Amino acid sequence: MNASTAGGPQAGEVRMYYPSEEFVRQATISGMSAYEALCREAESDYTGYWAKRAREMVTWKTPFTQVLDESNAPFFKWFADGTLNASYNCLDRNLERGLGDKTAIIFEADDGEVTRINYRDLHAKVCQIANGLRSLGVQKGDRVVIYISMSIDGVAAMLACARIGATHSVVFGGFSAQALRDRIEDTRAKVVITADHQIRGGKQLPLKAIVDEALSLGGCDSVERVLVVRRSGAPVNMVQGRDRWMADVVGGQAQTCEPEWVEAEHPLFLLYTSGSTGKPKGVQHSTGGYLVHAALTTAWTFDLKPNDIFWCTADIGWITGHTYIAYGPMALGATQIVFEGVPTFPDASRFWRMIERHKVTIFYTAPTAIRSLIKAAESNDTVHPRNFDLSSLRLLGSVGEPINPAAWEWYYRHVGGERCPIVDTFWQTETGGHVITPLPGATPLVPGSCTLPFPGIMAAVVDETGKDVPNGQGGILVIKRPWPSMIRTIWGDPERFKKSYYPEEFGGKYYLAGDGAIRDAKTGYFTITGRIDDVLNVSGHRMGTMEIESALVAKTDLVAEAAVVGRPDETTGEAICAFVVLKRPLPTGDEARAIAKELRDWVAKEIGPIAKPKDIRFGENLPKTRSGKIMRRLLRSIAKGEAITQDTSTLENPAILDQLGQAY
Numbered sequence: 001m002n003a004s005t006a007g008g009p010q011a012g013e014v015r016m017y018y019p020s021e022e023f024v025r026q027a028t029i030s031g032m033s034a035y036e037a038l039c040r041e042a043e044s045d046y047t048g049y050w051a052k053r054a055r056e057m058v059t060w061k062t063p064f065t066q067v068l069d070e071s072n073a074p075f076f077k078w079f080a081d082g083t084l085n086a087s088y089n090c091l092d093r094n095l096e097r098g099l100g101d102k103t104a105i106i107f108e109a110d111d112g113e114v115t116r117i118n119y120r121d122l123h124a125k126v127c128q129i130a131n132g133l134r135s136l137g138v139q140k141g142d143r144v145v146i147y148i149s150m151s152i153d154g155v156a157a158m159l160a161c162a163r164i165g166a167t168h169s170v171v172f173g174g175f176s177a178q179a180l181r182d183r184i185e186d187t188r189a190k191v192v193i194t195a196d197h198q199i200r201g202g203k204q205l206p207l208k209a210i211v212d213e214a215l216s217l218g219g220c221d222s223v224e225r226v227l228v229v230r231r232s233g234a235p236v237n238m239v240q241g242r243d244r245w246m247a248d249v250v251g252g253q254a255q256t257c258e259p260e261w262v263e264a265e266h267p268l269f270l271l272y273t274s275g276s277t278g279k280p281k282g283v284q285h286s287t288g289g290y291l292v293h294a295a296l297t298t299a300w301t302f303d304l305k306p307n308d309i310f311w312c313t314a315d316i317g318w319i320t321g322h323t324y325i326a327y328g329p330m331a332l333g334a335t336q337i338v339f340e341g342v343p344t345f346p347d348a349s350r351f352w353r354m355i356e357r358h359k360v361t362i363f364y365t366a367p368t369a370i371r372s373l374i375k376a377a378e379s380n381d382t383v384h385p386r387n388f389d390l391s392s393l394r395l396l397g398s399v400g401e402p403i404n405p406a407a408w409e410w411y412y413r414h415v416g417g418e419r420c421p422i423v424d425t426f427w428q429t430e431t432g433g434h435v436i437t438p439l440p441g442a443t444p445l446v447p448g449s450c451t452l453p454f455p456g457i458m459a460a461v462v463d464e465t466g467k468d469v470p471n472g473q474g475g476i477l478v479i480k481r482p483w484p485s486m487i488r489t490i491w492g493d494p495e496r497f498k499k500s501y502y503p504e505e506f507g508g509k510y511y512l513a514g515d516g517a518i519r520d521a522k523t524g525y526f527t528i529t530g531r532i533d534d535v536l537n538v539s540g541h542r543m544g545t546m547e548i549e550s551a552l553v554a555k556t557d558l559v560a561e562a563a564v565v566g567r568p569d570e571t572t573g574e575a576i577c578a579f580v581v582l583k584r585p586l587p588t589g590d591e592a593r594a595i596a597k598e599l600r601d602w603v604a605k606e607i608g609p610i611a612k613p614k615d616i617r618f619g620e621n622l623p624k625t626r627s628g629k630i631m632r633r634l635l636r637s638i639a640k641g642e643a644i645t646q647d648t649s650t651l652e653n654p655a656i657l658d659q660l661g662q663a664y
């Protein structure tokens with residue numbers, strides 16, 4: 001890449017990073033003119049543009065004749081009269097293209113042991129699981145919850161569900177029994193697929209025991225079977241008549257399995273994510289439109305080629321692991337890494353070692369990981385990327401939260417060797433795939449900006465009334481037209497879908513992302529300015545403040561009231577700060593520390609360790625307005641340690657400001 005400043009180096013101008021000529025030459029989308037041509041194509045014939053992509057990227061059993069159906073907006077339909085199967089597209093199609101011997105997954109276990117599986121064997125494995133599920137009575141439309149760590153089995157389980165038309169819902173292995181129970185109850189899943197344990201960072205952590213606990217909490221009577229993959233081999237409790245070892249169920253099954261051809265709109269999966277209110281919502285994705293965009297963005301944003309070794313470090317419990325592990329790369333017949341462990345075990349050079357070992361060419365990770373590895377490298381030179389041969393890399397990616405320019409520069413220099421473009425991909429669970437992102441062989445890069453919309457995505461920045469704001473002025477990020485991989489509804493709650501994403505106050509016209517954004521006055525580049533709702537982003541994980549508040553007040557013996565806000569954090573992006581009123585006298589010192597620990601453990605049990613508040617502050621009450629609303633802006637200032645500029649004259653008890661000043 002060549003860095004330069006557009007129009008000469010004047011003070012205050014942004015430095016732009018251009019892809020090397022060599023990169024541009026070989027790129028699938030080569031040069032800005034190619035990008036602009038695609039945008040023009042989408043502008044002038046929107047449905048024609050998407051229909052063309054849908055035919056190129058996906059093999060249809062029955063070709064579609066309808067492209068976009070807007071008759072029941074905002075419940076849009078794409079390619080509705082077409083039929084297909086996602087697992088066919090990710091497996092069989094690759095075999096038909098002669099890729100049977102090609103490695104599909106290079107699995108590296110926590111302890112470094114490597115297992116490879118080629119497309120032929122993965123196909124056979126998926127078919128056996130699919131047949132096994134069918135033998136247990138799982139049919140098209142049934143839901144299957146998958147609660148498992150990163151593994152070939154996890155990916156195979158997802159594809160097996162897709163094969164028989166069952167809708168999967170993967171629950172991140174870090175969620176607690178309570179959170180798992182909520183998701184099982186909401187999906188009314190028939191089967192839960194799990195493993196005995198997960199192994200991460202040298203530790204063996206329970207999975208099956210948590211499933212048992214979740215099911216014992218009640219509300220899960222839809223579950224007929226629990227299938228258990230053996231990972232640790234350590235003993236677990238098996239409930240007679242309900243629980244079966246996966247190996248026993250799939251053992252005698254045929255290695256072929258006729259796919260269930262489903263309509264394009266058939267729900268491929270549900271994935272729960274946090275919103276600003278209430279419980280996590282089950283984001284429902286389609287099969288056809290979703291797969292089109294998963295494959296298309298993998299091909300264009302990652303410039304994926306047959307010889308690439310692709311590594312997305314996300315967990316399959318998040319959307320990134322769905323689109324850029326289970327579906328996108330598989331649909332293109334890629335070779336990819338699936339990693340069981342954590343970036344800091346056995347030490348913080350694990351990623352660099354793995355890139356060197358497997359000759360990774362495309363590496364896609366989260367800013368929070370980069371920031372923590374920078375910190376580690378600063379205090380221990382032996383884990384610095386410069387000690388490793390990373391010359392196989394040709395492209396880097398970032399996802400999940402804004403990447404600060406300093407982290408960008410470090411990633412660019414020390415990991416990418418000033419040679420690899422960085423694609424800062426903005427998207428969401430709801431968008432299914434990238435919506436604003438550079439295309440690496442076209443878009444000049446600016447650190448901290450996700451640059452320009454993916455061709456065919458009509459992203460814009462508007463004001464509260466839905467009117468475009470001029471570049472250079474901040475506003476609300478929207479997408480003006482429906483796109484194939486968008487959320488279809490919130491499972492079981494279409495009203496909430498409408499309210500959350502197409503609110504009436506806003507004219508009900510545009511998809512509301514929930515983020516603020518600003519476009520650069522000169523380049524038109526987008527920079528995401530953060531959530532405009534009560535959603536926090538902690539280490540790239542989405543968390544609703546209300547969700548954590550509900551968890552805290554559920555500790556009824558201790559907590560009277562709680563409010564949760566975020567504050568900036570150098571490593572995790574945002575940190576969770578809880579303000580708590582106890583049902584007992586205000587604690588201080590060791591007592592306060594002990595109660596704070598008790599509350600953290602409680603939240604870990606209610607939601608999962610990722611939701612533990614970093615700071616807990618106690619007060620005799622919370623600052624409220626005259627009408628009784630918690631003054632959240634004030635709490636945010638306190639959390640940040642800022643001087644308080646808000647009007648506090650209405651506070652009944654000004655002494656609480658001092659009390660809340662102390663974090664535990």
Ligand code: WTA
Nearest residue numbers: 399400401402424425426427428429528542
């Ligand atoms: C944030 C993850 C800035 C944003 C794929 C969004 C980002 C939320 C970026 C979605 C990025 C994601 N730059 N912010 N490149 N990518 N976000 O659903 O606030 O877990 O709304 O999807 O993450 O998080 P989710």
